[in-house]
Amino acid sequence: MASRLVGAEPDEPQDPVVADLVARRRTALDKGLQSVTRRIEALEAYADQTSVADAHYREFEQIQQLAEDHDRLLNFLARTASDQLAVAELEGLTEEAATITSTLAQTLTRPGSRPPQPCPRFPPH
Structure with a gap:
């Protein structure tokens, strides 16, 4: 919008009244552009x-979940x-x-050892 306003100005005004009006206009445009720039900077900061x-x-949410x-x-x-x-x-x-396994294995592999005999009270199945 500012560029259109500047484009609508006369290139090189010859009349002092027109030159003064263009200068005031440009001052107003500069103030407006500065205001827009400050607003953009404020938005960027936000x-x-x-x-x-x-x-x-x-x-915070992660800490809350961990808690x-x-x-x-x-x-x-x-x-x-x-x-x-x-x-x-x-x-x-x-x-x-x-230990029990080792003892039994040694007993069974000893020469002359006999397999255990069943208990007389409990006949084999």
Whole structure:
């Protein structure tokens, strides 16, 4: 719009009254352009600030979600805390079973060893 207004002015006014009017007109156009420039700068600053605010809000939402999931995480950890004890107990039982297996294997492979005899109370099937 400003370029159309400037284009409507006489190129080189000869009359002093017309030259004065063109000068005043150009001053008014400059003020208008400065105002539009300031408005654009303000809009750009607003856009920058809202972009930063959006990033902070997304971060806030992520923190909030992690905080809500924290209770579920604690419950999960509480349920699995006894796993360490169970693993230790199972490892102990595994070692005992390995010892029994080794002892039985040695007994069965010893020369002159006899297979175990069934208990008289419990006949074989």
